[in-house]
Amino acid sequence: MRVLLRSARPYGEEPVDVALENGVIAAMAAPGTLPAGDLDVDATGLVLLPGLVDLHTHLREPGREDAETIETGTRAAALGGFTAVHAMANTQPVADTAGVVEMVWRRGVEAGHCDVHPVGAVTVGLAGEHLAELGAMADSAARVRVFSDDGICVSDPVIMRRALEYVKAFDGVIAQHAQEPRLTQGAQMNEGALSGVLGLAGWPAVAEEAIIARDVLLAAHVGSRVHICHLSTAGSVDIVRYAKSRGIDVTAEVTPHHLILTEDLAGTYDPVYKVNPPLRTETDVMAVREGLADGTIDAVATDHAPHAHEDKDCEWAAGAFGMLGLETALSVVVDTMVSHGRLDWRGVADRMSERPARIGRLADQGRPIAVGEPASLVLVDPGASWTVDPGRLASRSRNTPFAGRALPARVVATFLRGRPTVLDGVIA
Amino acid sequence: MTSSSAAEPTGPPGSRGLGARVLDAPDISRVVGRISHEILERTRGSADVVLLGIQTRGVPLARRIAARMAEIEGASVPVGSLDITMYRDDIRLRGPRPLEPTELPDEGLDDRIVVLVDDVLYSGRTVRAALDAISDIGRPRTVQLAVLVDRGHRELPIRADYVGKNIPTSSAQSIRVHLVETDGLDEVLLTGGAS
Amino acid sequence: MRHLLSTSDLTRDEALLILDTAAELGRVTDRAVKKLPTLRGRTVVNLFFEDSTRTRISFEAAAKRLSADVITFSAKGSSVSKGESLKDTALTLEAMGADAVVVRHHASGAPYRLAHSGWVGCSVVNAGDGTHEHPTQALLDAFTLREHLRELEGRRVVIVGDVLHSRVARSNVALLSTLGAQVTLVAPPTLLPVGVDTWPCAVSYDLDAALEGADAVMMLRVQNERMNAAYFPSTHEYSRRYGLDTRRAALLADGAIVLHPGPMNRGMEISADVADGPRSVIVEQVTNGVSVRMAVLYLVLGARAEDSAGEASAAEAVSA
Known part of the structure; x- marks a missing residue:
């Protein structure tokens, strides 16, 4: 054709x-x-832009097909302008073997709405104790290059070091969910004056920044590359900027919601605004926009996290972390970055297609618009201009923070x- | 949480249009005097009488009647106040209002002749509520009712023992009582509707 | 006031209306018939996802004194303990025709969610949510303070203890500052929330200095689980630095009072002789709790009627 x-x-x-x-x-x-x-x-x-590439998508299959399937999730991706997504490993069972990643990859091919690149778990069962068979996943039909325990931080520094070293053999990358677990036990929202007033346990910025600082130093030490998932604080931007200035091979992503929403929304106690890392302050929002504009942050990644209705239609503490993102990501980037002159369309192509493709080592995505x-x-x-109607999204779930x-x-x-x-x- | 002050016959004079003045200050004074005499006469000298003013405007009226009774007979008649808000049957319709004090004389109500005092007798529901309230507080020998104005339209089998003035009204009309103690002047106005 | 979710929602006038109403209602307790017919035919549901015998009984007594029908769901022995969700429980109550729900929940914001989610149409009264607020406790504390100190304007109130996890402290800081009191929080820095400097109160780590000349002191309970979570080195050290004993109580102004929301850890945050001493109003607080909760139920349910009825009866507007 x-x-x-x-x-x-x-x-x-x-x-x-x-x-x-x-x-x-x-x-x-x-x-x-x-x-x-x-x-x-x-x-x-x-x-006209190169097809968008998402480094961070939860397709929920296998295990939570009531929230999303590879079919529905990739339809949402295509409608959002994506031609490739990276399917996160925290499924049930966890994508920690060649068998599971090949299954996800095949389902993606069958669905045909966009390329599905499974992310492999770093540790068996995301338990943070033993490295998963990273090489087997890399060598499988799914050709996994991005590894992450996303949802859980690889907090043990020795495990993290080994993982960073090990994936060098096949040019892989560890995508770190930076969250110091002890500093965030029971955490419900950004820690600050508002969390104190609302009586919600705080998720302090330092819990993210401390892990990023540790991991860029580890990456430098072992000569590997590291990718920071959903960076969310001004301090994290500073650390990544510093690391890059030192020549450390670090890349970072920011989610659309961290570009536009602030912690104030927790005041509604509506878990549709509950996400991990949490929505931060206006200062953080401005800092991540700045970081994305100057290239400190390499990519916008959706962290598209569908959840069944009952997991959000409840009290805040019982609500699941995460929000939909695939179908609104580009619009949010236009709203926060293009409309304000922080990025031009070449910049959008770079942050939403070219660089994420490079980070994921996808040879035929994020390419220039040129003959051949x-x-x-x-x-x-x-x-x-359009108004977000949760009922009309292609995702099987409805947990968009942008309804209306x-x-x-x-x-x-x-x-x-x-x-x-x-x-x-x-x-x- | 607002009190439904709009539903009260209060407000500065003229705030809802003046209406016709059906009683002025001298009228009110005469009426209070007559009621005082009647109470003395009917209770044979006021022994055992307790005047219980229904909040809000029944209370100053009860005090005035007690003062007149004292002038006439030299007797000191105990006066109390009764807030019937918590006994109303129309909280569903009207919403909550701030409570006024219910203060009983030291003598209490048991075995007394209690004269309830209110400004206007209309549907009778306020008096019904007051009777309920009294029965929770004590056991008077008898209960009587004194009102400044009876405007008719009773919804319950209740009548006043002492009436200052009968004023026939239509239900579209309002009777507004102003007293010096609560409103700065004495007058009774008939407002609204075709009289 | 359709709901009572947080004391920070209350204006000064609203707070005073509740306290004044409670004062009048408190006098019912002195009568032979301790019951008012006001809420006859109304249904108040006590929904307690967290065990709290004291608060539950207080709300039950308040509702019954106003002649409301009372249904109590407690965490133990109902579907609540079998993992039924807040939403499903709420829908059940709605179907039973509840006019007001008094909710105690371990999740901060659960009452707010109940009131704003559209799950139920009835009034919601917060009986303590997580580490957020406990507005009726603060109202009964303010009521007790007013009884003893008359006016709260300019009075110095010291709140001592685990502010970080205390819904009582949050509700009190908001309410007492609205009522014009000068509140000082005293706690080890580990038990103060981040951002406490933005609250409408002063903060101190020095209990002796804060107590000097204060008009009232409120001691917060230190939960057992905090003692094992490295918030402070030992109960002994906590007690020495932040406990109220006779020597410290003597630093208070003449006529000052000692409050505690209960249950107390005697010997920990408060010594037995102070808890039982002449300044202690801890038993009065319990009595006042019923009056304050009567006032809240009356005002909340009445406001509900007001919303729906509007200009119900202009004719009846004239005193009858």
Whole structure:
């Protein structure tokens, strides 16, 4: 099938016609100069970006198919403009063997809405005690390169050191959920004046920062690379910035919700706003935006965390941590970064596609928009505005913190190696 | 939490339109005097009488009657106050209001002739509530009722023993009693509706 | 006042209305008939996810004195202990026609959630939620303080102990400062929450200095589990630095009183002779608790009627 995108604006720049054929970008030329395809898409006014890559997605399968499945989660991903997602390992059973990661990978291929790259657990059962068979997962059909105990910090410094060293053999990376466990026992929200007033146990910034500081030093010491999941505090940005200035091979991600929401929402005691790491202060929000703008933070990663209704329709302490993100991520980035001039569209492509693909060592994702490159692309209407309706999301769960909120920019079409996965804003 | 002050016949004069003044200060004084005489007469010299004013405006009226009785007969008549808020049957309709003190004379109510005093007798529900309240507090020998104005429209089988003035009204109208002690002047107004 | 969730929601006038109402209702206790017909036909449900015999009994007595029907769900012996969710329990109560729910829950914010989630339409009274608030305790403390000190404006009240985990402290700081008192919190730094400097009160680590000339001192219970969690080195050291004994009680102003929300650890945060001494009003607090809870139930249920009835009866508006 040959697809012709008429008058698309790569990276928001000058309009061109773009022809997709055989999975790659076959031609790019001045508007009106390319022959019609089997499918013609009028992309006038739309921004063309490389397909988005999420380093941090919870697809919940296997184990919690009531909250999300690989099918529903990847539909949500495609609708959000993603052509690849990294499926986190904290499933039931845990993705700590080649068998489980291959199963997840195959289901992703079968669903076909986007590439699914399983993340392997660092330790067996996420228990933090024994390294999982990282090499077997790397060598499996799923070709795992990102390893994480996400949801739980690899807090034992010796285990962390060994993991950082071990994955060098296959160019893997440890994605650390930075949370000092003893400092966050029973933690419910950001620790500060508000947690004191609300009577909710605090999750202090230092519990994140101390682990990041330790791990960048460990990575430097053993000459490995480390990736920091969902960095959320101003102090963390400073530490990563410092580490990078020292030449340490560290990368970091921030979630859309940490770019826009603050801890005040905990005052509603509505667990839809309960997430780990917790929503922080306005100062932290401004710092992570700044860090993302200057490249200290490499990537936006959704930490898309679907939860069954009953796990959120309860009192705060009983509520599960996490919020949906795939279908709102790009809009939140436009709202917080593009609209305020912190990032241009090339910057969005870099932070949401190119760098995450590099961190995950995905060869055919996050590529330039150029002839001969893989035709995994997304068309965005930058001028659109939409109101988030939880009932209309593709995710099986409804726990979006943005219900009723108007957000800018909308994904119009997504292409995975030349094949449309989303057209006119619906699953193709 | 607001008291339903809008439902009270209070407020500065003129706040809801003046209406017709049906009693002025000298009228009220005469009426209080007559009621005092009647009570003395009916109770044969006021022995054992306790005047119990229903909050809010029944209380100053009870005090005035007691003072007049003292002038006439030289007897000191005990006066108490009764707040019937917690005995109302219309809390569901009206919402809560601040409580006024219920203060009983040291003599108590047991075996006394209790004269309830209120400003306006209308549906009779306030008096019903007052009777309930009294029965929880003590056991008077008899209970009588004195009111400044009886405007009719009873909803319960209750009548007053002493009436200052009968004022026929329509239910669309309001009777508003102002007393010096609570409102700065003495007057009774008839407002609203077609009279 | 549709619900009572937090003392910080109360204006000064609202707080005074509750206290004044409680004062009037307290006099019912002195009568032969200790019952008022006010809430006849109304149903008050006590929903106690956490064991608290004292508070539960106090609310039960309050509701019964107002002639309400009282249903009590306690953590032990009901579906609550079998893991039924707050929401499902709430729906059950709603189906039973509860007009008000008095809820005690181990999760901070559970009453707030109950009131704002749309699960139930009835009034919600917070009877203590996690480490958040215990508004009726603060109201009865304020009531007791007023009985002894008359006016709270400008009075110096010292609250001592585990502020970090204390819902009583949070509710009291908000309420007493609204009522014009000067509150000083005294605790080891480990038992003060981060950000306590933003609260409307002073903070001190020196109990002797804080007690000097104070009008009242409130001792908070130190939970057993704190003693094993490295918040302080030993009970002995805690008691020496932050316990109230006769010597310290003597530092208070003349006429000053000693409060404790109970249950007490005698010999730990308070010595037996102070707990039973002339300044102690700990037993009065219990009595006053019933009056304050009567006032709260009356005002909350009445406000509910007010919301729904609006301009119910203009004709009846004239005194009858």
